[in-house]
Amino acid sequence: xxxxxxxxxxxxxxxxxxxxxxxxxxxxxxxxxxxxxxxxxxxxxxxxxxxxxxxxxxxxxxxxxxxxxxxxxxxxxxxxxxxxxxxxxxxxxxxxxxxxxxxxxxxxxxxxxxxxxxxxxxxxxxxxxxxxxxxxxxxxxxxxxxxxxxxxxxxxxxxxxxxxxxxxxxxxxxxxxxxxxxxxxxxxxxxxxxxxxxxxxxxxxxxxxxxxxxxxxxxxxxxxxxxxxxxxxxxxxxxxxxxxxxxx
Amino acid sequence: xxxxxxxxxxxxxxxxxxxxxxxxxxxxxxxxxxxxxxxxxxxxxxxxxxxxxxxxxxxxxxxxxxxxxxxxxxxxxxxxxxxxxxxxxxxxxxxxxxxxxxxxxxxxxxxxxxxxxxxxxxxxxxxxxxxxxxxxxxxxxxxxxxxxxxxxxxxxxxxxxxxxxxxxxxxxxxxxxxxxxxxxxxxxxxxxxxxxxxxxxxxxxxxxxxxxxxxxxxxxxxxxxxxxxxxxxxxxxxxxxxxxxxxxxxxxxxxxxxxxxxxxxxxxxxxxx
Numbered sequence: 334x335x336x337x338x339x340x341x342x343x344x345x346x347x348x349x350x351x352x353x354x355x356x357x358x359x360x361x362x363x364x365x366x367x368x369x370x371x372x373x374x375x376x377x378x379x380x381x382x383x384x385x386x387x388x389x390x391x392x393x394x395x396x397x398x399x400x401x402x403x404x405x406x407x408x409x410x411x412x413x414x415x416x417x418x419x420x421x422x423x424x425x426x427x428x429x430x431x432x433x434x435x436x437x438x439x440x441x442x443x444x445x446x447x448x449x450x451x452x453x454x455x456x457x458x459x460x461x462x463x464x465x466x467x468x469x470x471x472x473x474x475x476x477x478x479x480x481x482x483x484x485x486x487x488x489x490x491x492x493x494x495x496x497x498x499x500x501x502x503x504x505x506x507x508x509x510x511x512x513x514x515x516x517x518x519x520x521x522x523x524x525x526x527x528x529x530x531x532x533x534x535x536x537x538x539x540x541x542x543x544x545x546x547x548x549x550x551x552x553x554x555x556x557x558x559x560x561x562x563x564x565x566x567x568x569x570x571x572x573x574x575x576x577x578x579x580x581x
Numbered sequence: 582x583x584x585x586x587x588x589x590x591x592x593x594x595x596x597x598x599x600x601x602x603x604x605x606x607x608x609x610x611x612x613x614x615x616x617x618x619x620x621x622x623x624x625x626x627x628x629x630x631x632x633x634x635x636x637x638x639x640x641x642x643x644x645x646x647x648x649x650x651x652x653x654x655x656x657x658x659x660x661x662x663x664x665x666x667x668x669x670x671x672x673x674x675x676x677x678x679x680x681x682x683x684x685x686x687x688x689x690x691x692x693x694x695x696x697x698x699x700x701x702x703x704x705x706x707x708x709x710x711x712x713x714x715x716x717x718x719x720x721x722x723x724x725x726x727x728x729x730x731x732x733x734x735x736x737x738x739x740x741x742x743x744x745x746x747x748x749x750x751x752x753x754x755x756x757x758x759x760x761x762x763x764x765x766x767x768x769x770x771x772x773x774x775x776x777x778x779x780x781x782x783x784x785x786x787x788x789x790x791x792x793x794x795x796x797x798x799x800x801x802x803x804x805x806x807x808x809x810x811x812x813x814x815x816x817x818x819x820x821x822x823x824x825x826x827x828x829x830x831x832x833x834x835x836x837x838x839x840x841x842x843x844x845x846x847x848x849x850x851x852x853x854x
Binding site: 383386388409412413416417419421423424425426427428429430433436437438440441442469471472473487488491 | 815
């Protein structure tokens, strides 16, 4: 595993309609870190995530993934290195059956036959799903929690070194959310989690980055920032419920 | 297509009957089933008008397929009824044509023996073709059909497009229903479009138009997000192709039987014509 898998220097991005989504982002992520990226709607979280495996290219600044700068010639290797789990699993599960969907990434890597089967089986075990039970299930007939797990399995099957999650707990019921938190805790990969779910952040991440209007306004200990009510309010965030309750 | 959605729910798991060893249809490789059905459909469609005995033979050949496929007859009939309602508009057009003996006339509309023969022939062709295609899609899941198309050397890009269409038609219908529910919750109803006591028909139509427009925009946005998700997992513009199994002796036998039936139907039809 690379010791410093993601390095971002002075990254800026402006959308075609003129909205400055990111402005001078500097960021270093170390191996096996689990880092939360929080911020209000429109703060630039999703835009930042889409830069991490080259879906959006930096307009200004530099992003280095592993040893590779994000350039068109490195995109294949970068997308094998950084796996993104999108917010809505319906966007991600585009193949008709679970097996085909989990196989999509490894097949793009050139895997076939027994190696492919082993890779898919390992990914399904990692997310706690029985391959034999799910292999021929159709994606649209799965529950929200199952879809999320299959989406994660599809990314894990590519064996990335960095996992990026966009709102992983969105649309999940409390039990599925709890299972997801346990799952993320067991995954050994470096993780970046963009979310509004600050209770999840408190449980999973030691380090938190707060984005506000495209800029990093805090990068440090999770417990410290999430207990600072004034700071959170200033950036359109609220304290996690668990900490709010403790103060009542 | 939207009308079809409640009827095309396919099972995730194979039905208990599909494990039955005597079920010859389920034992055939999927691409063999597709080939058998397409050969029969082509033979039915290309048979010249008025060859009743040929179609009778093909109809008899369809019976064991209906039995072997173990399809639910109620669903089969429902599907056929919906599809026939659509194609009957086209079929009616074949009735009013010149030639043969004049049977009925009203202004420029006329029914002749020629028109009746054409209508009956085209109706039989449509009925038998739809019957076979529906049996195929009811007895075989869509993912397996797509896999069979790959085996039959259909271009992978076309199969991928079909797979995406199948995957997302449910999502689209879900989104459309969600929008419709949201509109209904604020007292929008299709009957308002025609209700005589309302003075805002134009606005009601505009709302419906906006909903459909919004559905297209959402579709576009979703397509964009799906493409991003594909890129994120290493998609480089060329769809991947799964390995496929080849058929055994029973598949070759089934294809041979279908060819013989087609040939026999054509010869017998020509002799009796």
